[in-house]
Amino acid sequence: MIRNITNLIATIVLAYLLSMVLPWWSIMLAAFITSVLIPLKKGLVFFIPFFAIQIYWGAYCYSLSSANDFTLAAKISELLTLGGNPYKLIIATAIIGGIAAGISGVFGKQLSTLFRSE
Amino acid sequence: MKYFKFLLSLVATIGIFYALNTKLGSIPPLGKFLNPTSGIWQNETDESITGELQIPGLKDKVTVHYDAQLIPHVFAKNDHDLYKAQGYLTAKHRLWQIEFQTYAAAGRLSEIVGPSAINYDRGERRRGMGYGADQSVAYMEKFDKETLQFVQDYADGVNAYIDQLTPEQYPVEYKLLDYGPEKWTAKKTALLLMYMTKMLAGYDDDLEYTNVLRQIGKENFDLLFPDFYDITDPVIPKETDWSFIDVPQTEAPENYPVLDTIRKTIDKPNPDNGSNNWAVSGAKSTTGNPILANDPHLGLNLPSIWFVMQLSTPDYNAFGATIPGALGVISGFNQYISWGETNATRDVIDWYKIKFNEDRTKYLHDGQWKDVSVRVEEIKVKGQESYIDSVLYTHHGPVVYDKNFRSTNERAGYAMRWIGHDGGNNQRTFIELNRAKNYDDYVNALQYWNAPAQNFVFASTEGDIALWIQGKFANKWEGQGKFLMDGTDSKTDWQSFIPQKFNAHTKNPKRGFVSSANQHPVDEQYPYYVFNDGYETYRNRVINDFFNSKKQFSVDDFKDLHNNNFNLKASELVPHMLATMDTSTLTEEEKVVLEEMKAWKFNNDLEEVGPSIWRQWWGKLRQLLWDEFINDDMAMAWPYTYQTIHLLKNNGDHAFMDILETTDKKETAKDLFLLSFQKAAKRLIEIKAEKGDYKWVNYKGTYAKHLLQGLPAFSRYNIPIGGDRNIVNATSENHGPSWRMIVEMSSPPTAIGIYPGGQSGNPGSKYYDNFIDDWAAGKYHSLNFLQSDQANDKIIGTQTLTPASND
Incomplete structure (x- = not known):
């Protein structure tokens, strides 16, 4: 359990730090690194980075958007055919980031499995 | 098994990275686009209007006060700093727009949006938009280095802004289309002015008329397309005395129109592009001060075509609507004068049939084979190889239609003679108008103006009102250029130009007012041939009847007239x-x-x-x-x-x-x-x-559409406003008064103005479209004309631009 929480927090912190110098895929790199350094088990290999980035991106988007009355989020939500609802856009953003991070986490796990058993 | 799992996860990782990092069709690269650190969430913000900004190349400090409408009031110590600041601030609020408009002008949209724009781009290349911009830069280089330097200052200002941008700060449209801004140049300002020239003086029906003439004969043509109507209420009053003109009209040679069949012509600007302007003299004004008004009718777009600014140095203090990408105030006022423009309806485009030799390297002119020059137009296309279009040029201008473009004739083509290609110093006119102090300065400023031909209305605190129809006009023979002409005969060439001082104008006419609304410039008494493709005949009569209806007029009367819905x-x-x-x-x-x-x-009122x-x-x-x-x-x-x-x-x-x-x-x-x-x-x-x-309001459904293919999410629909085309309140579905301004020539002048948009180009800003409701309701905002760099109580934020120590 502690390992899961450690990975979750580490992924968020690392993603945040890497995003200051790297493009959007810094979250994928963060999930990959924590997956190698703090190995997880079974489905959690995907879901811990998935939730970590969901929390990070979702909260970040919400704080930026709410400070500006969700003006742009509502328009982009309409643009991406999400009906003009800014919350749907926040959720969509969080899920997209989560999936990208989750898959990288799985990749990190598979890579370390490959090397560990040799 | 573990190798398989590894490979599978590797493929999935690469797959998701690719999918989220690539623009797929019209879907932006979602990872780039939506991530909160550099995607669109970074555009979810208001503008910064306080603090200190360092700008390389400034000579001195520039103070910028913002009022509640986000109008920047710019106080510079010298001209160079002023135009640098104008470039910087325009880019700060409208970067994507100024770039996009010049891409559109140059026929470069395929670079941004892909192959769907190739046809549009070819049309613009063949129209010679880039050629015309090159000509005007060359003109400035040769004859007016000072103006060119100001244009370069503006470019430096824009670039100072671009240079300090990081990708996460790019306007949202860049993120949507997945590209970034490029450097601004003097040529881009020239392109922007070409874009205006095309929009306002790029309409002509000569080739259509040629088809019509062939189909229905001369008698019917003259009946349906007369030079003058049975009623004429021209821009320059009928009673004007033209006896001072001593250069005669060109005599008509024997000539016959070439009656070819032309299948399809290039895209044309909206024929509704037009405007109203008027001014009343002090005697006709309730306060004793002349009053002037202007409302240019253009497509209703977001971001708006206009950006309002106050631009001042210790020498002058101008205020009004600027066009992002061009220098100075375009329609506005300073401490002494006010001015505004409407489109002067004159035929400034003619067409010539060209006869080529076998390999199209020469063309026949007066029995001689003259060299064709070739301008190779490389149209870069996003995601594809470039499209190369070689456009042939004769002394007339570009051969727009030939065997490679909308024509099948191997050895012939149609060349365009357009005053817009002649190069010129149009930018100088606005720079001079901004600092003009009286009627003489205004006339002096106008001499530089070639195209698009405009009716420049004028009023001064000294009490003068005037209107000049300014442009560079060919002195045509009767009927010249109405139809396709024979390009092998030099007698059909433009023989000379009307001397600028003989351009039609009126100063302090007896009737006490001047006005223009795209109608006939003059009546039959003017000694030169004038002709245009369809004069307005309704707005002008409503306006002139209104000013003939009583003795004196107030600012409120002006407002009523702007909002007049009489059909x-x-x-x-x-x-x-x-x-x-x-x-x-x-x-x-x-x-x-x-x-x-x-x-x-x-009355075209909302509920009717x-x-x-x-x-x-x-x-x-x-x-x-x-x-x-x-x-x-x-x-x-x-x-x-x-x-x-x-x-x-x-x-x-x-x-x-x-x-x-x-x-x-x-x-x-x-x-x-x-x-x-x-x-x-x-x-x-x-x-x-x-x-x-x-009901009219619902039937018409006026809307303002975003410049990028009218993206609905960034557009505004169902704007409740009356009017229609041919009505003084010329608001149709997507077209109308794009800037309404009224200036009373008190000392200093007092002015009100509004436009259907907002000062910010960011769809995420509350200033993006915040003027629209007031505009639709016929309201105005009072323009806070600061007389010194001291802020008053209307100012909500002050920014200081300081020279960057870059050495």
């Missing part, structure tokens, strides 16, 4: 139709519509149904009447509206009234009125069933 056009035909039409066969439902029409007082019925009726009537002009095989122009109504009222038995489809019957105007009314009523009843009603 003179309908009022000149509807009573005649109602009186002559046989209504005995109408159904009960149709009679309801008829009664509604009868009750209409010809009359304007909708009129629109439908007139539209159907024109279709029936001008069925001779519906032709898929060639480009045709339809007869002028004024002349159409004249014919319907005075010549209802003319052969044109007959509907070609019904061979057994000969229709007259009376029959057309009924048939078109029934068709209109049918459609209106359908609309009522679909949408509940056909």
